[in-house]
Every structure is written in structure tokens, then in C-alpha cells.
Amino acid sequence: MAPIQNECDYLMLGIGSGGIASARRAVTHGAQGHASFDWSYFKSKRDVYVKRLNRIYANNLGNDEIEHIQGRASFLNKREVEVKLEDGSKQTIKAKKILIATGGRPTIPAIPGKELFIDSDGFHDLERQLKKVAVSGVEMSEMLHALGSDVRFFIRGEKLLRRFDPMIQDTVMKEDERQGVHLHKGSQTKKPLSRLTAYFLAVGRLPEVEDLALEKVGIKLNGKGHIIIDNYQNTNVENIYAIGDVCDRGFELTPMTIAASRRLSERLFGEAHEKYGNTVKVCKTEFTAAYYAMMEQGEKGPTAYKIVCEGTTE
Ligand SMILES: Cc1cc2nc3c(=O)[nH]c(=O)nc-3n(C[C@H](O)[C@H](O)[C@H](O)COP(=O)(O)OP(=O)(O)OC[C@H]3O[C@@H](n4cnc5c(N)ncnc54)[C@H](O)[C@@H]3O)c2cc1C
Numbered sequence: 001m002a003p004i005q006n007e008c009d010y011l012m013l014g015i016g017s018g019g020i021a022s023a024r025r026a027v028t029h030g031a032q033g034h035a036s037f038d039w040s041y042f043k044s045k046r047d048v049y050v051k052r053l054n055r056i057y058a059n060n061l062g063n064d065e066i067e068h069i070q071g072r073a074s075f076l077n078k079r080e081v082e083v084k085l086e087d088g089s090k091q092t093i094k095a096k097k098i099l100i101a102t103g104g105r106p107t108i109p110a111i112p113g114k115e116l117f118i119d120s121d122g123f124h125d126l127e128r129q130l131k132k133v134a135v136s137g138v139e140m141s142e143m144l145h146a147l148g149s150d151v152r153f154f155i156r157g158e159k160l161l162r163r164f165d166p167m168i169q170d171t172v173m174k175e176d177e178r179q180g181v182h183l184h185k186g187s188q189t190k191k192p193l194s195r196l197t198a199y200f201l202a203v204g205r206l207p208e209v210e211d212l213a214l215e216k217v218g219i220k221l222n223g224k225g226h227i228i229i230d231n232y233q234n235t236n237v238e239n240i241y242a243i244g245d246v247c248d249r250g251f252e253l254t255p256m257t258i259a260a261s262r263r264l265s266e267r268l269f270g271e272a273h274e275k276y277g278n279t280v281k282v283c284k285t286e287f288t289a290a291y292y293a294m295m296e297q298g299e300k301g302p303t304a305y306k307i308v309c310e311g312t313t314e
Helices: 017-028 039-063 138-146 166-179 254-269 272-276
Strands: 007-013 071-075 080-085 090-100 104-106 132-136 150-154 182-184 198-201 205-207 240-242 280-287 303-310
Touching (some): 017 039, 017 090, 017 254, 090 254, 132 138, 138 150, 166 182
Parallel strands (some): 007 090, 090 240, 132 150, 132 198
Antiparallel strands (some): 080 090, 104 205, 280 303
């Protein structure tokens, strides 16, 4: 590994959607820093795809001359972070500005048989298709059903997606029932049901703050453990920012995190707006949609978007 600088302008803790977007935008401004479904075939193709993505992201960081340290980070003080590397050694890094972008992790409530449940991370480790499965969680139920499992979907109330508009609730629920997902309304998950093959709980995520030693810098958290920020990603500690799923204003959506991350880096390191103004902006992107991930290269269709935005209505 190339020698790592131990002092930098901008240090990202976590390189998921938020960390990468903010880092890459910052460097542009000069900062350093479903037929018969074959599960095992599907899994192997997906694993290869994810590895390829990891390589692409690592290459992109390298191309932008962003140093990447693989390890778990924790604060020593307001300006210094210690990273435990994979080989067990530790490295201390100083930074003028620090972004916390450590995301979240799935949570399973403390109920009897807790260890028997599978969460969304566990789904990705499954080596074989599950024949019969109990699920709490809309996306996971629909996906497992579409992949051919016999799904029993347990919901607490009479309707799913309880925070959504009633029209969306009714439409999704009707469609789930039409497609053959067995809905069990008004049920509380108190323990796993023993006669079923597997039990999925995808009922929420917790912010990933455990390893960060935030108490050493006095960063304030809300009642659910999310980092409290203002409209501009500032935490209560000067020069420490938080973005994405770890903070109290995250939307748990990739595009929102990426957009907020880029804006943060524009604010912290950008000068283009001041110099040239920003009345018309054309946003363009061309990519291969994840929908085609399992297909051979020649079978994948292109996706292209262009958005033209003007002034304050952007
Ligand atoms: C199963 C699932 C499906 C989803 N589907 C969608 C979807 O269809 N559309 C959508 O828009 N969003 C979706 N999301 C949400 C989306 O993935 C998140 O909102 C987004 O990734 C948040 O970005 P982030 O940068 O905050 O965190 P993440 O992308 O989670 O990145 C956090 C990174 O920080 C690392 N990290 C954590 N702690 C430390 C530490 N102490 N030191 C160093 N590194 C650390 C983690 O390993 C990770 O790499 C989905 C999420 C899940 C779990």
C-alpha cells in the first residue's frame, strides 16, 4: 500500500454513497483528500457484480487522487481520528474538516429467538432459495415472492406502509394480494414461527455510530442515536459534518445522500458559483441500470437522463 498522509484537508469516515460523493466533489475543488430461478447462479453473478463495483469505486478514488484507508474509524479528539486497519495496526489521521458518513445497519428487536431472524444483510449471504418464509418488511416480501418463495407477510396494522399516502398503501396492498403474497394483518412479531423455513425481519435500521467514540468530541445525538445536524450538514462541533443515514435529516435514499454530499463539498470547497453564477444548469447522466446487472454485456440496454434546471426553481 502506498504511504498514507497523516494530515489532510478533508477526512471522510465511511465511503458509501455519501462519503464517495462528497470526496469526489471536494477534489474537483482542490481539496486533498426473476422462469426457473437459479439461486446459486444469481448469487454468483451478483457477487461478481458487487466486486466489480467495488473495484470501480476504488479506481475512481485512485483516479481522483483520494487516499483510501480500509479500516474502522473512531475519534480521538475534534481534529484527530484513529483507524484500526485490517491487519490489526492503527493509524492516526489529522484533518481540518471531518465528514461522518458511516450510514446505518439493520436492527432486530430484542425478542425471544432473536438470533434466528435474518436481516437484509443476511439475505445477501443466502446460498439457496428459501421455500417458505415469514417476512416483516414490504420490499423483502415482494422480492422473495417474485423470486419464487412462498411468502407469509406479517404486518402490525391493517395496512402496510403506515406512514405513506392511503392511495399508495391501498394500491401496494391490493397488488401484493393479487400476486399471491399471503398478508397477515394485525400481527405482532414476538418470536420466530418454528414450522417455517426462515424468518426475515427488515423492520428498520440504526445509525452506525457505535465505533466512532463520538462522546470524545461531544457530538450530539437524538433519541434514536442519529447525529443531529442543521440544514447545512453541520453537527454541533465546528468543522465536523454528518451526512446520509447516520444523521437525523437523512432520508435513507441514495440519490438524496449523494445530492446533499455534493452540495456540502460545493459549500466547503467550491468557488464556481461565486465566480460564474448559476442560472441554468444541465444535469446529464448515462449508465447501465442495475436492472440489467445479471445479464451479459451485449444484452444490456442503455439509460440516459438529462435535466435542465433554471435559477431558483431548480
Ligand atoms: C437493503 C437496502 C436496500 C436499499 N434500497 C435502496 C433503494 O432502492 N434506493 C435508494 O435510494 N436507497 C436504498 N437504500 C438506502 C441507501 O443504501 C442509503 O440511504 C445510502 O447508502 C446512505 O448512504 P450513506 O453514505 O449514509 O451510508 P452507506 O452507503 O451505508 O455507507 C456507509 C459506509 O460507512 C462505513 N462505516 C461504518 N462505520 C464506519 C467506521 N466506524 N469507520 C469506517 N467506515 C465505517 C460502512 O462500512 C459503509 O461502507 C437501501 C438500503 C438498504 C439497506
